[in-house]
Amino acid sequence: MNTPSPRPATPTPRTVIDDLQIRRWLALRRELSELHARLEYLKLMANLGVSR
DSSP states (O other), X not given: OOOOOOOOOOOOOOOXXXXXXXXXXXXXXXXXXXXXXXXXXXXXXXXXXXXX
């Protein structure tokens, strides 16, 4: 019985979809970073007793 030999794994080039997904993840990370900074600022203001 002949078994087929495994094909060598060749890296596939990144596609446009991959690039779009990466840009979306980076945008999400940037947005989360901004939200975290705002939250830390509000927590600091609350601890200092500053009111708006």
